[in-house]
Amino acid sequence: QVQLAESGGGVVESGGSLKLSCVVTRRTFNTDAMAWYRQAPGKEREIVSAISRTGENTYYADSVKGRFTISRDIVKNTVYLQMSSLRVEDTAVYSCAVGLPHSTTSVYPLRPIYWGQGTQVTVSS
Numbered sequence: 001q002v003q004l005a006e007s008g009g010g011v012v013e014s015g016g017s018l019k020l021s022c023v024v025t026r027r028t029f030n031t032d033a034m035a036w037y038r039q040a041p042g043k044e045r046e047i048v049s050a051i052s053r054t055g056e057n058t059y060y061a062d063s064v065k066g067r068f069t070i071s072r073d074i075v076k077n078t079v080y081l082q083m084s085s086l087r088v089e090d091t092a093v094y095s096c097a098v099g100l101p102h103s104t105t106s107v108y109p110l111r112p113i114y115w116g117q118g119t120q121v122t123v124s125s
Helices: none
Strands: 003-007 010-013 018-025 033-039 046-051 058-060 068-073 078-083 092-101 110-115 119-124
Touching: 003 092, 018 033, 018 092, 018 119, 033 068, 033 078, 033 110, 046 068, 046 078, 046 092, 058 068, 078 092
Parallel strands: 010 119
Antiparallel strands: 003 018, 018 078, 033 046, 033 092, 046 058, 068 078, 092 110, 092 119
């Protein structure tokens, strides 16, 4: 059974930082691509960032480039999202996912196949 458990969400002031974690219970974690998505109220879910199985290939949405950093620890079966310079518009439920990249040369685009429950991030002005 595959389980993904996010943590690290909370309320932070604009300009602040948060680090999200996602612990993955899956034997093939070290061969999986991983991604973070978010969904704000009244909006569609969007991809935030993705990381290849080796960690060498990453993807960031334009809206978070230079502010967010994705990483993974294969020993801890955990993927992280370090978020800095947070903005009110970053407020959303953030979910991690195991993903299948469409190609072997790039981590994006990818198709999510397993999801976590999500963690709320609220940025106040």
